[in-house]
Amino acid sequence: MLEIESLSKRFGGLTAVNAVSASFARGTINAIIGPNGAGKTTFFNLVSGTIRPTSGRVLFDGRDVTGLRADQAARLGMARTFQTTALFDTATVLDNLIVGHRLRTRSTLVDVILGTNRLRDEERICREKARAALDFVGLSHLEARVAGDISQEERKRVAFALALSTDPTLLLLDEPAGGVNPEETDGLAQLIRKMAKSGLTVCLIEHKMDMIMNLADRILVLNYGEKIAEGTPAEIRANPAVIEAYLGTEHA
């Protein structure tokens, strides 16, 4: 469902992503790993429209989405979370999530001023979507809390819920378990699996190998912006190039 064709991004003299091609199938969990600075986050930014590629193409459901803005990409069904978990810290958890579904609504200023039924319906739907997403990640009890006040793991979950509330078909998760302890990491992994089961395509960046090896269907390895390997966890674990660049001997 997501095809990447020879995607590149240069920052001044540095090529952060260099002619990477890849393809991700519907309903699968795909991991992107690689040393720090390998270009993983940049890769996500390119796919999700946060920054424009220098060259290459991104095809989403067969449609060329290269160079679309992030909001346009989101409307097509791409949702993402950020490496440093971004939430609207000053709003309550539920309010965070209600905006999440805004992109699927059509109410305009006119609806607002006239107070039309459409607006009322859509506001209800947004609220329902928000509650459903919160329920999905198992945090219904937190809906009235201010987002800035909840714990790191809860933040990660709310970020998932926020992504889910946009009704996506593709989820891009940047280090979803970063800064989360092993026990909680397991919980998050289960949640990711649950999302894939529900039909979502998941791409995630992670450094936690135990989690990745158990979770991912396929793994893509980047190093210095280039793809150095791609395959199942088992293949990756045995790949000498990956071991040398990233895993080290211990994990092999």
Add this chain to the structure above:
Amino acid sequence: MKLVNARTGWSLLLLLALAFPFMAGNDYHLTVMSTAYIYAIATVGLNLITGYTGQFNLAHSGFMAVGAYTVGILTVDHGVPFWAAFALSGLVAAFIGFFVGLVSLRLKTHFFSIFTLCVGYIMFLLIEKWESLTHGTVGIVGIPAPESIGPLDFSEPRTQYYMVLFFLVASLWIMHRIVHSLLGRTFVAIRNGDELAQALGINLMRNKLLAFMLSVFFSGMAGGLYAGYVRFLGPGVAGVEHTFDMTMYMLVGGIGTLSGPLLGAIAVPWLTQYLQFLQEYRFVVFGPVLVLLVIFLPHGIVGTWLNRQRRKAALPATAPTPAPRLAAVPQEKGARHA
């Protein structure tokens, strides 16, 4: 429960406002109040882009001037009736706001502010220099009072007061609708984090532009009222100090709240009236008062109160109350480098 409270509060306020002319008993009080209402309308507009959307516009009084001059020029030079000209005042401001917004809203934080500071200054200079259109520094003299509607004669201070009050109430009502709707949530989302908002499918430019145009629409309309109320216009209306004044009203009352800017826009002019006895030295007092207010009541009067309410409602009684995190104001981004 909370809604009922808010509603009774607003109704009480409205009643008070309606009764004010009978309690005030003299035209001076009415003049102060009416002028305060006019600036309150503009401030409520400013609050939409600054308080709710997080883009601090310093050209706001420029747009107020645009609205005012729309009325001034049309009525004095082209014989257009006041109400027709007034109907255009907000629209013309919003129209110009469209182009200004298109360029300026690509900038963030201070860049946007200083950019709009310059835009405001250019507007001021244009008004001053473009004599064939604006009468330059001489200003527009003899703007007619709003024509009477039926038995309502708008050259009387009392009817003028009610006229201005009417538009203030209408503005607040519309603003209330906006900020409590999905649209308002969209604006707030942009304020709270534009990168995240965009990732959630919110078109930043379109929404910011909409907020900007709405905001200056209110400003233009306030300008139109100003023209019909003061009935003389000089380039000074566009002066940036008026934007600073409005910002101060917002901050004193509570930025990013509905009633805060209103409260500020009414309270501060009265305070300055009471400080008049100090004459030229009143700023020796007023300046430090302002500083103290900003330091000790950073969320403004309404904001401080609301925050307390919100925390109380959000937390289970047993949970510890976390440290207050700043609400309602565009947060400094500089610290996020690295």
Add this chain to the structure above:
Amino acid sequence: MLSLDRVSLSYGSFRALHDVSIHADDGELVVLLGSNGAGKSSIFLTMSGLNRASSGSIRFGAHELVGRKPSQIVADGLVHCPEGRKLFPGMSVLKNLTLGAYVHRSDSKGVKRTLDEVFELFPILHEKRESPAGSLSGGQQQMVAIGRALMGRPKALLLDEPSLGLAPLVVKQMFEIIARINKAGTTVLLAEQNAYAALNIASRAYVIEQGRIVMEGGRDELLNNPQVRKAYIGA
């Protein structure tokens, strides 16, 4: 000798630390374990003077640190390498490192020597010395942060989650480096999520939960404690 005696800390009305007492002898490597939000960073921030304890005392050598300014604490030889790195993103790597030796600025020879040591420890930093620190990748920035802390020639080093966001290979190197620094005589206090790796190089550890010390013990004791294994090692 570094010790906290019944230290409490509040953020506004929220109490983040409750009577925390810990200590580290000279040359020891002590690990702080705890889940997110347990209060590890808060302990460090209180020690380095960025947060002020509401009660209790912190002693380092001959000094009482509560109420002392961060700059004085660094000069005393207690250096904190913070979570989130807090580098100077627009300055070159070299400038970042040099500023790390701010308290030794009058001793330029010594600074040069420490700098060479840091470059030896992190060769990549030498390669990147002229690049702005902000343009480095996360792992490289982490190295700059540790390098910068080392430039202060600490007697005791506080490392807050140095492995956060690092690739496994780098994490492994990181722990080796920490062990080396410790072996060279620096007292290290290490806060880590990666409990297994941390305990492996540690002499003792504390477990902290919701702002309280709930467990204390030697390395092997904790490594073999089933509760600790379940909560923090995950195996």
Add this chain to the structure above:
Amino acid sequence: MELFLQQVLNGLTLGGVYSLVALGLTLVYGILHVPNFAHGAFYMAGAYSAFFLINRMGLNYWWGMAGAAVTVALISVLSERLVFHPLRKAPYLHHMIASIGILLFLEAGAQALWGADFHRMDTPYTQIVELGSLTLPAQRLLIIGAAFGLVVLLQLFLKKTVTGATIIAMAQNREGAALVGIDANRVAMLTFAIAGALAGMAAVLYAPINLVYTSMGHLVITKAFVIIVLGGMGSVPGAIVGGLIIGFAEAFGAFYISTDYKDIIAFALLVLILSVRPQGLFARGAH
């Protein structure tokens, strides 16, 4: 040709003074991340202090300037301690309004002390230097020389001294600076002191060819803001280049186009440049 050179000279004079004021503003912005609208009032305070010292106490021009630099540095540091320090965690809108409070206070205070009258500041350099067909008032030459001398000194201080580096470090990460042992308060005060002193000296340089009055700061402050945005906020070279751009735009605009429109020209220039380069000319892409 002479006329052209004359305008170059003018551009340099204006640019020099603007740069000095803008430099202080940009330094303070670097630390505070806040536009300090009171900076124009600092400039005004500098002129009044020197006026008082020179015309009333009979000190010579240079002692007057030194006194003004010290006085304004003090005012600047005081406002840091009393106003901006307590606000350091607040959003920038708050600083802005607080700085306007300071501005109102200082202007009203100056009027209370010295009245609303215009004052003239004396300078020993009243001669006119004739260079070929160019007429150059000595004070203007002095402004150019001193302004650029100060700029160079400041740049050397920031780039070559450790104390200078601490200012930059603070600007980039306040906590990080504290953790390497930099005393944040000291650096903040130092920065404010430098900014204040620069504004004071700029005023004393410029006042003899202009007037001393309470609202004299308004003239330079808006332009100083334009300059630091133009140059990239927090950027020292940006403040200098921006100062020169605006100085030249004004001098040449006033001469070749129209005095009436020279301000519009300066502001339009900013609008134009920011439309093309939203971060200003010299901003680093640190984000």
Add this chain to the structure above:
Amino acid sequence: QEVIKIGFSGPLSGGAALYGKNVLSGMQMAAAEINAKPLDIGGKKYKLEIVALDDKYNPSETGINVQRLVQQHKTAAVLVPHSGGIFAVQAFNEKSKVLLLAYTSLPQATERGNTLTVRIPPDFTGYIGPFTKAMMTRHGKNVALAAADHDYAKAWAAAFKPAWEAAGGKVVAENPMSYNKATDFYSGVSRVIQAKPDVLFIGGASEPTALVAKQARELGFKGGFIIIDQAKIDEMAKVVGGLGPLEGSVGVMPVSGDDRPEPAAFTARYRKANPGKDPSSEISLNYSAVHATVAAMKLAGTVSDAAAIRAKMDQAFKTLPPEHNPNDIEGLDAKGGTVANTIIGVVEGGKIKGQFLRALNAAK
């Protein structure tokens, strides 16, 4: 003993504060003199008080202030020294029944038929002919316009230009400058000097006007200045360092330089009350305005009926004792503007030589 109040709303803070305070100081001097003697109007004893409010030059604040003066202080007359504020007050002063003492020489202030307005300064158009003549004969036919760009100066320039051309002169450059807002006049001045004018037409507030003159001299200008009446030659001399640089210029005769007995006595009185300060025409004209207003109250026998007071203003000016009328105002014209035989001053040999306007106009 009751109190009558005359209001003032003008700039007391901000950039125009000096101007506002000067106006006020003239008013207060008159009030002090009036209170020094028993004041008897319509058989009652009164004390006069000037109530001053700051409006920062902002018309809408002038409106508020005047309402306040009328409602709370019951002033029958208010003095406003800026055109914007005057126009704002004219929107309601007839309805509020308050006499507006308008200190502006913009003709529009009285042109629009407001029945309760008195314009205090004489119309500036009277100066144009004599100024033109004096400078054209002395220096030549080429003039460059470099006055300020605010309403008043622009109106002046607009009236001056055709008159100069009609007298056979030529306008070689035109470059109005923002005297209040510009940081530097050098470029603007060199722009007009480049056109090699014989005469430079300048003027705004005295101090910046002086800077313009000074910079023109520095740039080698040798001709004469026509100084519009807002700027005062004596105040300018303080800035440029004596009358030397202003040699060969023409402007209104400063009150302090006028050696006729009444102005001289007035100057002496003012200096005594305000050590170190010279009275400008802002001060003397508004001083007279207060005296005239009180005189009109006496004549009308009322302290509150604005229309009745307004009706006696002409007579009041006509009967003002000379010591209260240093500018020699002769009365009001049909529209409410003052009429005076002002003297103009020409700087000659380091002195200001006075000449009667009317004499000059007649000689033409």
